[in-house]
Amino acid sequence: MGLLNFTKVITFLSRKLTNSKEPSERIKIRGHRSFIGGGTSEAWYGHGMFVYHFLIKNGLKSTDKFLDIGCGSLRIGQYIIPFLETGNYFGLEPEKVLIEKGLKNELKFNIDQLKKPSFTSNYEFDFSFCPEYDVALAQSVFSHLTINDIKKCFISLKKISKKSSLFYYTYFDGDSSWNPKGSSHANKTWKYKYDQLKNVASENGFSSEYLGDLGHKAGQKFVVCKFL
Numbered sequence: 772m773g774l775l776n777f778t779k780v781i782t783f784l785s786r787k788l789t790n791s792k793e794p795s796e797r798i799k800i801r802g803h804r805s806f807i808g809g810g811t812s813e814a815w816y817g818h819g820m821f822v823y824h825f826l827i828k829n830g831l832k833s834t835d836k837f838l839d840i841g842c843g844s845l846r847i848g849q850y851i852i853p854f855l856e857t858g859n860y861f862g863l864e865p866e867k868v869l870i871e872k873g874l875k876n877e878l879k880f881n882i883d884q885l886k887k888p889s890f891t892s893n894y895e896f897d898f899s900f901c902p903e904y905d906v907a908l909a910q911s912v913f914s915h916l917t918i919n920d921i922k923k924c925f926i927s928l929k930k931i932s933k934k935s936s937l938f939y940y941t942y943f944d945g946d947s948s949w950n951p952k953g954s955s956h957a958n959k960t961w962k963y964k965y966d967q968l969k970n971v972a973s974e975n976g977f978s979s980e981y982l983g984d985l986g987h988k989a990g991q992k993f994v995v996c997k998f999l
């Protein structure tokens with residue numbers, strides 16, 4: 772076996788070993804940026820900025836109530852929280868330590884004390900901390916979820932949606948038969964066909980519009996859903 776192949780095997784085995792650990796352990800090993808896929812400067816600041824500009828270009832206003840589903844360690848929040856008016860940012864992230872690390876390390880000048888973002892931590896898509904939203908986002912979240920968890924997300928989201936609400940999500944396009952077996956996992960990849968996701972949205976009263984990858988760094992596709 773050549774040195775390159777040997778290195779690849781070691782990297783694969785070490786990733787597999789790390790992925791078998793609980794999320795809290797994986798965050799300790801990888802760090803709060805790498806855990807959510809933002810390990811390089813480009814993947815952290817560049818991608819955060821890309822999504823921020825995407826939202827502004829699509830009409831996000833500072834007066835909007837914004838729900839960041841799976842907000843992680845605030846890769847997008849670092850831009851959106853300062854932009855929004857006080858009290859308008861709502862972040863759901865099941866791994867509480869990611870929010871804590873994001874607030875401590877990624878927001879400067881204690882901007883959270885001024886902008887007063889709200890957070891909650893659960894894996895059940897319990898959005899009760901956010902009574903309603905104008906714009907919601909699940910960026911690089913469905914790419915780590917089983918179809919059942921995606922259904923749960925839509926079922927919960929419809930409870931706090933209004934006619935003018937917009938929900939943007941990203942996903943990896945591909946053949947689901949290769950998806951991992953077992954539970955959702957933040958460091959494993961799930962792929963779907965657009966129609967599968969569109970059907971789940973439709974069953975819960977949402978229309979869908981496919982927007983394409985728009986230059987997404989990881990090649991994920993954007994979709995916007997409206998609550999009918």
Ligand SMILES: C[S@@+](CC[C@H](N)C(=O)[O-])C[C@H]1O[C@@H](n2cnc3c(N)ncnc32)[C@H](O)[C@@H]1O
Nearest residue numbers: 807808841842843846865866894910911912957
């Ligand atoms: C790849 S990261 C993306 C984080 C963030 N959206 C971003 O783009 O920086 C996926 C995030 O989804 C979170 N997640 C996993 N299961 C979830 C669930 N059931 N509900 C909400 N978030 C979940 C993970 O903890 C992780 O922070």
